[in-house]
Amino acid sequence: MTRRSTATRAHGLALIAGVLALAGCSSSPSTRDAVPRAEPYSKYGNPQSYEVLGHRYEVMRDNGGYRETGIASWYGPGFHGKRASAGEEYDMHAMTAAHKTLRIPCYVEVTNLQNGKRAVVRVNDRGPFHDNRIIDLSKAAADKLGVTAKGTALVEVRHIEPGDPVSPDAAPVQLAMAPAAAIMVPGAMTRTPEAIEESRRPAPEWGRNVFMQIGAFSESINADRLRSRLASAGIERISVTRQVDGFHRVKIGPLTSVDEADGLSVRLDALGVYGRHIVVE
Structure with missing residues (x-):
């Protein structure tokens, strides 16, 4: 496909080109969430299936109900300004992401399970074509979620439609919880049962859970x-x-x-x- 299938090309030249592009780039990083809106699916970016590096991927017929926990990564300068799978230019400063099988473009809410940070991103590319990753974040999204420094993080990815409620930024998930009735969001009504259930999930800890x-x-x-x-x-x-x-x-x-x-x-x-x-x- 457009991005990862070209990964074996001259990486050094791509990186140099990316650095030069950044030097003259007038856009600035934005940590504002993407705003879900109705838009048609890309004709180019949604084949029934495709193959990359010997693996075949089946594109979903319907994104509804998609929710998955796994490892996120991010991609940046080496692909900045290149064509994304949805047919548009990849901007590492925009709140976007790549996914292997969701129909694109679409929107997902990504929660870093290790620090509670959340972001809404627009999925417009394919990847990451690494065996143990579920989403590839733009640099802007990785910065907002606190993923950039380490390069990876345990996340939950949830598909959302225009008009769907978006979770507020949260504190890191706690292992010990207050009684459900006492859990409040400042300036808001009592949290929904879904939000309370989410807050009861244990914080991920390597070597333990x-x-x-x-x-x-x-x-x-x-x-x-x-x-x-x-x-x-x-x-x-x-x-x-x-x-x-x-x-x-x-x-x-x-x-x-x-x-x-x-x-x-x-x-x-x-x-x-x-x-x-x-x-x-």
């Missing part, structure tokens, strides 16, 4: 079969838990870092085990 979920099965025998297969390949810290919905979930962890999650993804690819995602419990 961040896992990679490998599969979910209605029959425990299938979950046990996958666990045995992974164990025979030398993968450790595998657990099978039965959730309230009756499904048996196979997880690995707790994971200690993004690097460990990336290394684990490589091993799972070699085993032909796909469809995994990060969970915080």
